[in-house]
Amino acid sequence: MNLLLLVLLLPAAGFLVALGAPRSSPASSRYWALGISLITFLASLALLGWFDRSLGGDQFTVDLLWIASPEIRFHIAADGVSLWLVLLSTFLTPICVLLSWNSIQNRAKEFYAFLLLLEFGLVGVFLAQDLFLFYVFWEVSLVPMYFLIGIWGHERRIYAAVKFFLYTMAGSMLMLAAIIYLYNRAGTFGYAAILDQLASGRLAFTPYQQMLLFLAFFVAFAIKVPLFPLHTWLPDAHVEAPTAGSVMLASVMLKMGTFGILHYALPLFPAAARRCAPWIAVLAIIGIIYGALVAMVQPNMKKLVAYSSVSHLGFVVLGIFSFTQLGMDGAVYQMLNHGITTGALFALVGLMYERRHSLEIEAYGGVATAAPWLSTVFLITTLASIGLPLLNNFVGEFLVLQGAALANFKWAIWAALGVILSACYMLWMYQRVFYGELREAVRAHMPDLNLREWAVVVPLIAMMVWMGVYSKSFLDPVGKTTARVLEQTQVNVPYRVDLRGSASTEVSRAR
């Protein structure tokens, strides 16, 4: 049995079994979900062990025929970027199970079943090597999240869930049209085969076609990232989702968008991507500053963290569209960092909500006195989030800014403003929540971390420190893969575009 297949199928099997579990005993569902997600995580760790770091290409390939005509293959493989994103998903799922241990009492069986289905969809999105399969996983991951928000969310959950579903659906319909168009031109859904055809010139698009196709893919991904001005679903979905939903949404689901841009939109349509890069970079910078400014005035902690996500994801997009090795490495690293740090922030806010039953900053004050350990952990996470050296976000933001500076120095200056702003809103929030006068309501309802909660936060903190101190252990495989993407977006450009007839001669020669 291929290890990668195991990592993908374990959550799916877990989902099916969890569906059949008895309704009467939520504990059995909890333990089952915890067990299966931990085993999946261990299996993915083994994946890490066997991953050949000297290669940037696809590894652990599984390639089976799914549908004969039109040929659709169940083709999965991991490269240096998707490996980490899969690990991020499998790492956070058991943490989410632990986070929901007490807070999800109502219909617990379905909750854990959907959580496992979500893990299956997410892992599949990162591993699919067939455009059709990719689309299937992309949509499949939508359904469990819809239910997670809609059933177990807060007051406005239904509005948020439907908005989330429709936004993503509208984007992915455009992507589906583009995928079918690609298939009709290339005769295959196999991603590697399509790239080969593009590289050899057997498949070429006019600049107009390429631009439309790029935009169809890009809009679907940009909605998911979310890139300003397509971000409006995100604050609603994040605020209304249950804690585990927010964590999975912020940490992994948003990465589906940035991963898609890096893995599909750029290599498939390099010329269009480069033409759009200045515009997209500007949107990313607007997102960075806008997200930070809006976060600053939020009275609600979860909303603040949600808007900070808009800001942080702006860095990722900026890094990718700098078209530099440093920027792309930084972007991928920032995807992982954001997954860990913002995941931790949502988790901690969720823990505080369980105690005080409020997300309003005003309802708190003086928490540091009542729950010193919780406050310490929150402080470390806050510092990581604002990019303190020796913690993870610093490395990623630094690389992105470097890459952006190489591409266009003004971008780096404006983006750096976002770093400063993030320090303002995060520390201001920390100050208002954790310092100041200790309120009676807070004192009465704010016990410190218990054992289960320690089990949630310790791995997250450990990752923040590790990724901040020894980034090399992560960046090596990432660099190999981003170098390949970068190469694909450079070398093939003249081959792929009929610019002033030069490419058409290449095409005819290739034939």
Add this chain to the structure above:
Amino acid sequence: MPASPMFNPADLIRFLPEIILTGMGTFLMVLDPLLNRRESKVYGTLSLATLVAAILAAIYAYSQPGPAFGGMLMVDGFATFFRVLVFGVGILTILPSFSFLKRQQAETSEFHALLLFSIAGQSIMAAANDLIIIFIGLEISSIASYILAGYLRDDKRANEAALKYFLLGSFATGFFLYGVALIYGETGSINLSVVRSVIVGPDAPLPVIVGVAAALMFVGLAFKVSASPFQVWAPDVYQGAPTPVSAFLSAGPKAAAFAIFLRIFMTAFAPIGHAWMPLVWASALLSMTIGNFAALLQTNVKRMLAYSSIAHAGYVMVALAARSQIGTAAVMFYLAAYACMNVGAFAVVSYLSGKGEQYQDIEDFAGLAQKQPFIAAMLSIFLLSLIGVPLTGGFFGKFYIFKAALESHLVWLTVLGLLNSAVAAYYYLRLLVMMYFREPGDAASSAEPLTPAFSAALILPAIGTLLLGIFPGWVLDFAGRSASLVK
């Protein structure tokens, strides 16, 4: 080719499914006075057995493919596909009707006899290769359906539905018959292949007249499949008719009408495809848009499903507009997937609606997931398939349709169609929201326990939906091979 006077024993085998259905339908009518009126289980069970036998007969007939009765019928893969499809729809209509008829205290043999007659008509439509036979099949199917729509005769809405359906349906058939008459007058034949060869031949009639004939038939058929702008009857009829009948109407007659649509327009009128394609294009876009946007505003679930079925007819029209063999295969696949998911969804509505069908509002689905998790899960599968989420038949159906459309360079129709299906997601989601995100209301709490027949009525289409979504190749291969037979 004029009908040959020679009688061929193979003809009877090729006509066996229809013989079985009409024979049993007549027998049920005779049986009724002999039996106690309360024995509806007998009628239902007999009808089920008849339909299973008809499926086997259709498959057996396909072992000897070829024309029957001098080319009036054509038993090929295409015909067999649609025969099995309409028989399957019949089975899925009868299964939930056991408890439905009992609840309405309307257990008679007429219901089942009419259903079998209607299905026999559709089976003839599926295999017809001759304009008169097509017309006969259409009439058998329609007249039985008119009565079925008004089957609950004390119900005002059912009466309205039946009357509306009958009047408008007769008009549509009239249009169709006009078209047939024109074609016969101009080409001297009613056989589709002959008509085609005359149209492209040296003595071709005036293109205007052929065009008018095609347009008249288009009107008649567009009415039968409830495609815009001839869809106005559908919401009232689907809402007023007894729910199992609505399920039947939305899948069976529609599939058969699409079958003859394909037969006529892809064979006889294929040479003038460039002329009728814009018509189909516009009708497809209108149906999708009107169906989806009107469905957004509905509060009655049956009415919402009626509008959604208009939209789905629009998707199928997209594949028709592609005018290709792949398009034909896509139509066939889609209709199979659509039959599973739509009949399944209607079955849930009929289960929940209660006596007198008072629970039909979207609000009545509130909290179904907590009271009836199994039924809610089944309905979720159907709804996700209607939305077009991957791993369901509805997704692959849409995928094949839009793939066919793009291959025929219908880029705008594809983009607008796909955006339409994003709009559609909203109203299907409303039902999911009700079932899963709301607290239970009266309807969910007062629902009866599940009977085995009813469970089967949900599980069978759910399995069909998932199989078509996970292993679409099985059906698609057959559809692809059969589609090439339409020439």
